Amino acid sequence: MSHARTARRVLAAALSVSALVALAACSSGATPSASTSGSASTSTDWTTKGPINYVQGKDTSGYVQKIIDKWNAANADQKVTLIELSDNADQQRQSMINNAQTKGGSNYDVLSVDVVWTAEFAANSMLAELPKDQLNLDGYLPAAVDASTYFGKLYAMPSTSDGALLYYRKDLLDAAGITNPPTTWEEMVTDCKAVQEKNSGIGCYGGQFQKYEGLTCNIAEWINSAGGQFLDASGKPQVNNEAAMAGVNALVGYFKDGTILKEELTWQEEQSRQAFQDGKIVFLRNWPYVYSLASKTDGSSKVAGKFAIAPIPGLTGPGVSTLGGHNMGISEFSKNKGTALEFIKWWNSEENQKANLIQTSNAPTVVSLYSDPELTKKFPYLTTLYSSIEKAQARPKVVKYGDATLAIQDAAYAAITYGATGQGTDPKAAFDALQTKLTTLIG
Amino acid sequence: MAPIAAVAAPKRRKNMLSDGQGTLAAILLSPTMLVILVVVGIPIIMSVREAFFAIPSGVDANGRVFTEEQFVGFANFTDIFASTDMVNAVWGPMNRLVNSFLNTTFFTVVCVIIETILGVAMALIMARAFKGRGLVRASILVPWAIPTIVSAMMWKLIFDSAGVMNKILGQTVLWLGDGPQSQWAVIIADVWKTAPFIGLLTLAGLQTIPSDVYEAAKVDGANAWQQFTRITLPMVKPALVVAVLFRTLDTLRMFDLPFGMIGPSKYSVETMSMFSYQEARNLRYGPAAAYAIILFLYLVLIAFLFVSLLGADVVGDEELKAVSAQRKRAKAAAKAAGHSSTPTRTTITSGESPT
Numbered sequence: 001m002s003h004a005r006t007a008r009r010v011l012a013a014a015l016s017v018s019a020l021v022a023l024a025a026c027s028s029g030a031t032p033s034a035s036t037s038g039s040a041s042t043s044t045d046w047t048t049k050g051p052i053n054y055v056q057g058k059d060t061s062g063y064v065q066k067i068i069d070k071w072n073a074a075n076a077d078q079k080v081t082l083i084e085l086s087d088n089a090d091q092q093r094q095s096m097i098n099n100a101q102t103k104g105g106s107n108y109d110v111l112s113v114d115v116v117w118t119a120e121f122a123a124n125s126m127l128a129e130l131p132k133d134q135l136n137l138d139g140y141l142p143a144a145v146d147a148s149t150y151f152g153k154l155y156a157m158p159s160t161s162d163g164a165l166l167y168y169r170k171d172l173l174d175a176a177g178i179t180n181p182p183t184t185w186e187e188m189v190t191d192c193k194a195v196q197e198k199n200s201g202i203g204c205y206g207g208q209f210q211k212y213e214g215l216t217c218n219i220a221e222w223i224n225s226a227g228g229q230f231l232d233a234s235g236k237p238q239v240n241n242e243a244a245m246a247g248v249n250a251l252v253g254y255f256k257d258g259t260i261l262k263e264e265l266t267w268q269e270e271q272s273r274q275a276f277q278d279g280k281i282v283f284l285r286n287w288p289y290v291y292s293l294a295s296k297t298d299g300s301s302k303v304a305g306k307f308a309i310a311p312i313p314g315l316t317g318p319g320v321s322t323l324g325g326h327n328m329g330i331s332e333f334s335k336n337k338g339t340a341l342e343f344i345k346w347w348n349s350e351e352n353q354k355a356n357l358i359q360t361s362n363a364p365t366v367v368s369l370y371s372d373p374e375l376t377k378k379f380p381y382l383t384t385l386y387s388s389i390e391k392a393q394a395r396p397k398v399v400k401y402g403d404a405t406l407a408i409q410d411a412a413y414a415a416i417t418y419g420a421t422g423q424g425t426d427p428k429a430a431f432d433a434l435q436t437k438l439t440t441l442i443g
Numbered sequence: 444m445a446p447i448a449a450v451a452a453p454k455r456r457k458n459m460l461s462d463g464q465g466t467l468a469a470i471l472l473s474p475t476m477l478v479i480l481v482v483v484g485i486p487i488i489m490s491v492r493e494a495f496f497a498i499p500s501g502v503d504a505n506g507r508v509f510t511e512e513q514f515v516g517f518a519n520f521t522d523i524f525a526s527t528d529m530v531n532a533v534w535g536p537m538n539r540l541v542n543s544f545l546n547t548t549f550f551t552v553v554c555v556i557i558e559t560i561l562g563v564a565m566a567l568i569m570a571r572a573f574k575g576r577g578l579v580r581a582s583i584l585v586p587w588a589i590p591t592i593v594s595a596m597m598w599k600l601i602f603d604s605a606g607v608m609n610k611i612l613g614q615t616v617l618w619l620g621d622g623p624q625s626q627w628a629v630i631i632a633d634v635w636k637t638a639p640f641i642g643l644l645t646l647a648g649l650q651t652i653p654s655d656v657y658e659a660a661k662v663d664g665a666n667a668w669q670q671f672t673r674i675t676l677p678m679v680k681p682a683l684v685v686a687v688l689f690r691t692l693d694t695l696r697m698f699d700l701p702f703g704m705i706g707p708s709k710y711s712v713e714t715m716s717m718f719s720y721q722e723a724r725n726l727r728y729g730p731a732a733a734y735a736i737i738l739f740l741y742l743v744l745i746a747f748l749f750v751s752l753l754g755a756d757v758v759g760d761e762e763l764k765a766v767s768a769q770r771k772r773a774k775a776a777a778k779a780a781g782h783s784s785t786p787t788r789t790t791i792t793s794g795e796s797p798t
Contacts, residue, residue: 094724123508124726151506211621211709263604266619271603399508400500402725406708413621414531423622425531 044128050336051079052343055096056112056326058087063359071346078339083108089213093117100126100333109334110343112326113156115147116213116395116405122150123399127329128337130154135345144365147394148327155329157344158365160356162324163388164221164312165381167276167284167294171306172199181310183318185250188283189259195282203281204259206272211413214268216395216405217322218285219412221312222247224393225319231396237438239411240431246315248415252427255419262420265413277301285312287324288363291381309381311388323392325365363389398442407437487739490732494519497729512729519733532710533623540734542710543718547738549626550714551694554633559687561634562641567675569642570649587639595703598632602704621709629701629712633694641686648682649675688749695742715741 059065059082068080085092092114099108100121113121121127132154137145144158168181172195182188192204208214220230226247229238238244254260261281264272269286276284277294279302284290291309294301312319328344330337346352353364357375363385369375370386398404411434417424424430496512497519503509528539532546569580586594601607602618609615618628652675660670676683698716705712707721715738723731 090724097726119506123502123506125507125510210619210706212706263615263617265617266604271605275605399502399506400725409708410530417620417622421617 044131044337046131046134046338046341048336048338049078050339051081052109052334052336052339053081053083053107054110054112054343055083055085055099055108057089057092058084060087061360063356066359067347067352067355071343075339078336078342080110080339080343089114096121096126097124100124100331103333106331106333108331109336109340111329111331112159113329115144115323115325115327116401118148118156118327118329119150119397120399120401121329122153122155125332127155128332128334130157130330130341134341139350139367141365141367141389143323143389143392143394144325144327147323147325147397148329150397156327157329157348158325159328159344159348160325160362161365161389162287162363163385163392164217164285164321165288165291165384165388166310166312167286167290167307168310169195169279169282169303169306170308172202172282181308182283182313183311184313184316185254188313189254192259192282202279203261203275204283205254206264206267206275206281206284206286207260208268208272208285209260209264209413209416210266210268210271211409212268213405213409215412216408217324219248219251219408220322220393220395221285221319222251224322225312225314226250227315230393231442235397235442237396237435237442239408239438240428240435245428245431248412248427248431250315252415252419255416260420265417265420276307277303279303288381288385289361291379292361309384311384318387321388321392323389323394325363396438396442400441404438404441407434407441410434490735493728493732494736495729497727515729519730520737522730523733530710532621532713533626539710539713540715540718540737543713543715544737544741546626546712547695547697547714547716550629550633550697551691553630554637554694555687555690557630557634558638558641558690559683561638562686563645563679563683565638565642566645566649566679569646583639583642585639586636587643589636591636591699592703594632594636595700598628598635599704602628619705621705621711623711625705625709625712629705632704633697633700636700637690637693641683641690644686644689645679645683648679651682652678684749684753688746688753691745691749692742695738695745 054068056064065082068082072079085095096108096111096113096117099106111121111127113127118127122129135154135157137154137157140158141161144161145154148154148156148158166181173179173181173191175198176191176194178191178194182191188205196202196204207218209218223230223239223244224247226243228241228244228247230244232238251260255262255264267275269290272281272284273286273290273293275281276286276290277300294307295304297304312321314320328348330340330344334340348365350366350369353366354369354372354375356362357364357369358378361379363382364370367386370382376382395401396404411425411430414425414430415427418426418430495514495516497515498512499509501509523538523540529536530539530542531537532542534542534545537545565583569576569583589597599619603609604615604617604619606618608618616624618624656674656678657670660674665673696716697714698720701709701712701714702717702720707713707717713721715734719731719734719738722728722734
């Protein structure tokens, strides 16, 4: 009796397993045909026209739909539909990758791509190589164009840019008899001491030192601003040589002596902005978006009218910002690449970038706009921002950017934790390990 | 034995409890089984398959990554021991997966112990008859009703460096950093959220204890502690063990609370689910599947230990119990007789022995 039962069970199990294996085999059988379409990028057809979808993060300004309406009114046969993703950058990246993995089922045509994703998306055959002869990129920020390039080929059009600014309490510096904002870290600390004499309890410098993408931006700035090169001219990482360690050690030292508060280990953009607006710190490193929020006179900001901006400081002179911003790429799987190409050309034209800046205060990638008198009047920080973006350095262009940025964050967070609390890892050891890791990831 | 049995009972039912409607039952259940097969069975098989594949790293001459998966055997598993992916968190320098395994186990042990103690205490309070009992019951259940990611965001505000917790403590503890304090932030938030679950299930168990048992104990002069350990705990045990089992399996899978509150890739709070997600996020689906399978096997092992050692009765099927009881009796009878016995052909429905 038990024999019969066991045999029946085994048979049933074997049948169901084989059925599942057959199913699995069916689904994996689809891969080869899809990959052949991925390698056909050399002969992209740029003439196909028709409706397309434009994909970007959440449109908080409500302006994106308006500008798309304008396009649709003029191009009724090539309608653009806006697809809004999460406002979280990580989730946007995930949605774009998931969508591309459906290959033929993908309905994303034009993608708004963060500068650091471009290499990964291009390497994964998600973005179509753009025809350089049809796009005139003279007059665009060279750093932004470089961030859209991968293996010497153009994969995206620079859309918006971003650079770091030093916000400082002009009222407190004036009261301490200091007329010019600091250009070096040493000057900044001296200024702080002068301010703190009259305002005990105020912190000196705020940045973004929580373990997340912002830390990668910040640590790259400390290294580049000390005369180091996060990546040298040939693209090799140089994060543990003397110049780089001068930047790292300065930062760790400022954590140790309290110039940078211990709690900044948990600060992202918003916490640091809040601290500055509440009058808790004298200097703040942040992105341009803070300017209008800190200038609000509805009571949300205690420093409205009391602060000014400057380029971020460095070891011996003005510092080097990390480049931010978005590029617009075209999906490899788009069926109407012709329309998509026309659309990104139109969207990123000088005229539209100007309108975009006025409406959403996104920094443009067209250089001439930074000296446009109408714009500099409306955005007083624009000239300073240009001096920041002009020299800005890109983050590593790595296919496995997720691994690279995590390795950077690991080393930086361990080093600054060491400075702030005595735990963590000795900076030199942490950045030696980072150099090894980045070399394998990039090289 | 089998041929003899076949001769003796050619039309014998294979289940002596069956009343001949097995085929009908199978037909009625088949839609459900089909859905389970599609949404549970196939994904499990697919991810087991995925665990043995990997995409080669590196890029070709055009800078394109390879897209074809290759069969790599057990490499995704053996790489755990050869891996250079070392992290240094609370447990010292070690492999990232081992570190996440220790975190997962640590969270599970600490959270479940605290939750059980608090949950039982809550149940004892809720079981009392007093004024405003409904209000107390409702308020204890509120944390359980809040979605985990929402409570993660809420506790993130509380544990902020300028948040309420530091104001109460009067010092700056970096809960949202990366260290032992972050682990305790997770434990506090998890206990707050899920102790009510154990409380609720225990309360249900408590209400099945007849009051005359307590009255008899009182007559015999048992004090409150004796009543609790000799009556309440043994009688509430079946419900409590199931509640603890569910919580254990839940905590082993913990993801959203540390992810939402402390953040991804914080090694002091990274659980196995978080690490597996992080690998999939970096497009390494093979290793991600391998780690998920290790977690799955760990869960199966823990569930098995609970059922076999603590006798957790998850299904609670009277009929199945009756079958196994009958089988035991048959075995015992066979032993007593000294040789194989002819199977009885009686149908049992109540679990009573057909003597």
